[in-house]
Amino acid sequence: MAKSAGVAIGYLSERSGLAVSAIRYYETQGLMEPWRNAGGQRRFHRADIRRLSFIMIAQQFGFSLPEIRGFLKTLPGGRTPTPEDWARISTGFRDHLDARIETLQKMRDNLDGCIGCGCLSLPKCALYNPQDQAAKKGKGPRYLMGDSPETGAEPEKGA
Amino acid sequence: MAKSAGVAIGYLSERSGLAVSAIRYYETQGLMEPWRNAGGQRRFHRADIRRLSFIMIAQQFGFSLPEIRGFLKTLPGGRTPTPEDWARISTGFRDHLDARIETLQKMRDNLDGCIGCGCLSLPKCALYNPQDQAAKKGKGPRYLMGDSPETGAEPEKGA
DNA sequence: TCTTGAGCTAAAGTTAGGTTTAGAAATTAT
DNA sequence: ATAATTTCTAAACCTAACTTTAGCTCAAGA
16 A cells, blocks of 8 residues: 555646645645645645545636635545445535626627617616626626616715 | 717726726726826726726626736727627626636535545545646645645655 | 825835756766 | 656745725816
8 A cells, every 4th residue: 555655736736737826825825735745745645636626627617716725625535436425515616607607698688679779878778787897896886877776967065 | 979078087987986096007007098088087988987896896796907908909999889799798708707606516515425424534535636736826735735746655765 | 394104216025836956966977 | 876857845926807006196076
């Protein structure tokens, strides 16, 4: 059983294509939990290649590292995940993906509805749409076409 | 004609919901081109609210500020964009959006194909897929499931 | 006129997801 | 045994898209 020794970080790097620095960074973010050998170097399970694959895949799916950490925590500690584990997690992926696709399709529909309509202003017609605003990322309110909550044409005059 | 005086940055901020600092930042990025009054303060056209709306919308569509600057440069300098201008630009949006939706749908299809298949490993079955890798963002190669270009099970031994 | 509130600039800070650098220690190859 | 790789840590640096801060100046109302 040559398993107990574990593999070095360079091996995982080579097999995954990730930079050594990225793997170390994932450890700081709680995504990997290597142990140390007598000399203080990190040692990983061979199966951690799969863990790294999972991280890369989840990133492609648009998840942040904290979210991915959440997924990984649902895996039974230390052991190689089972097909059921992956299936459970992938259902979460599916929901996330569905939501993103739906948002984009709504945006596209709005856009399609307006490209040919010849109206005064594309933003006014198709894109000033509260639904779209659900997709916004910044903090604080943003009003398309200047339609702030007051909805008035003039700013407030009073003190 | 009360138009020639222009409006102050605070007005645009209030009408758009964007922070004053964000509007100034957009100027540094070449997205807005206000002039200055006698006292050195920025003055904008009222119609620049639409310009800001456009920026916000384009950001929701996933464009970066340099890309948005590119769109805005196709607008005839300074004047309020016509319906044709918006239509032309929105066609570019449409392509971008289509591509993103397609990528996500392919990912979803792969995922769907595997959730019920009972195979050994979700990543191995559904997600080790060169097509998906087209969606990758990082620089340098990344190999899912450790399948590096050598495709061997063991790392190279020779010098 | 005086006093706020709004605006100005330049520089530094923020978040995410890392990379780069530097110098030292461990490991591997010859 | 010695040379060449790897690995280690800590801290600095990077991009994008902004925000915050500090110290002033401008503009508008009582």
